[in-house]
Amino acid sequence: MRELSLNVLDIVQNSISAKADLITIDVEENTQTADFSITITDNGCGMTPEQIKSVKDPFYTTRTTRKVGMGVPLFKMAAEMSGGSFDISSTVNEGTKVVARFKTDNVDFIPLGDIASTMTTLISMNTDIDFVYRRCIDGKEFTLDTRQVRQILEDVPMNDVSVITWIKEFINENTQTLTEVQ
Amino acid sequence: MKSLEELMAIRDKTRVKMTVREDNSEVTRVVVGMATCGIAAGARPVLNAFVDEVEKRKLSNVTISQTGCIGMCQYEPIVEVMEPGKDKVTYIKMTADKVARVVADHLVNGNPVMEYTVASIEK
Numbered sequence: 001m002r003e004l005s006l007n008v009l010d011i012v013q014n015s016i017s018a019k020a021d022l023i024t025i026d027v028e029e030n031t032q033t034a035d036f037s038i039t040i041t042d043n044g045c046g047m048t049p050e051q052i053k054s055v056k057d058p059f060y061t062t063r064t065t066r067k068v069g070m071g072v073p074l075f076k077m078a079a080e081m082s083g084g085s086f087d088i089s090s091t092v093n094e095g096t097k098v099v100a101r102f103k104t105d106n107v108d109f110i111p112l113g114d115i116a117s118t119m120t121t122l123i124s125m126n127t128d129i130d131f132v133y134r135r136c137i138d139g140k141e142f143t144l145d146t147r148q149v150r151q152i153l154e155d156v157p158m159n160d161v162s163v164i165t166w167i168k169e170f171i172n173e174n175t176q177t178l179t180e181v182q
Numbered sequence: 183m184k185s186l187e188e189l190m191a192i193r194d195k196t197r198v199k200m201t202v203r204e205d206n207s208e209v210t211r212v213v214v215g216m217a218t219c220g221i222a223a224g225a226r227p228v229l230n231a232f233v234d235e236v237e238k239r240k241l242s243n244v245t246i247s248q249t250g251c252i253g254m255c256q257y258e259p260i261v262e263v264m265e266p267g268k269d270k271v272t273y274i275k276m277t278a279d280k281v282a283r284v285v286a287d288h289l290v291n292g293n294p295v296m297e298y299t300v301a302s303i304e305k
Contacts, residue, residue: 170184
């Protein structure tokens with residue numbers, strides 16, 4: 001994957017397959033210590049300890065169309081090759097949490113990329129799922145919560161182009177503000 | 183700065199122009215493969231290009247959705263177009279640049295762009 005935001009898009013598909021209706025994506029960064037983390041939490045069906053062990057294996061997949069499952073292994077690789085770490089924890093019927101930690105001062109750190117595009121793709125393609133996107137840089141943060149957006153929109157669909165455009169700009173402008181105030 | 187208040191204005195504006203979607207049987211479905219293979223090959227910009235192009239042309243009888251892996255990972259990004267009463271057309275190795283032509287030729291004028299389809303390599 002050329003951007004970590006593409007890994008996020010990919011990993012969240014697992015949460016969607018796990019029938020989650022609330023998915024939280026948390027991106028935290030400390031520019032002083034070069035720490036960068038992405039945490040994806042869902043309230044889906046969860047996994048057994050055996051399944052957690054096997055998702056890190058590329059030759060494990062729940063699908064039937066092909067024999068390999070690269071989503072989790074690729075994300076894990078991206079984290080570890082930057083000098084970071086990777087964790088999955090899960091409880092059956094409660095949900096799953098994926099944490100990838102990176103070091104931004106490593107030459108092999110892959111940039112986050114167009115996370116706004118990942119969020120708008122997820123939101124517009126899964127209108128029955130709520131997403132929370134939280135971005136934190138050096139203790140300053142903002143949150144996009146589709147439950148709030150949904151409440152304001154009332155009967156207007158979440159995937160209307162004007163709404164999706166607003167979400168994209170909301171994420172980009174707020175991220176810009178976080179990086180400016182330093 | 184974007185605010186939630188602004189969203190209220192968007193809601194009111196959108197509600198005015200909201201129209202009832204045409205009969206479901208007449209809807210053309212565009213499905214983009216968004217599994218690991220598709221995403222890694224560039225499915226996200228392809229999906230976004232379809233959304234933009236369909237909006238630009240105000241095609242109310244087209245829905246765009248995503249699916250998982252179709253099983254031909256080497257040909258990703260794959261896009262399937264399903265028109266009512268016609269055979270499914272499978273586009274392979276799609277790019278955002280190819281989308282405008284698929285929308286114009288196929289979705290608007292009903293002529294699949296054969297050179298982009300899976301049929302073009304199986305010969």
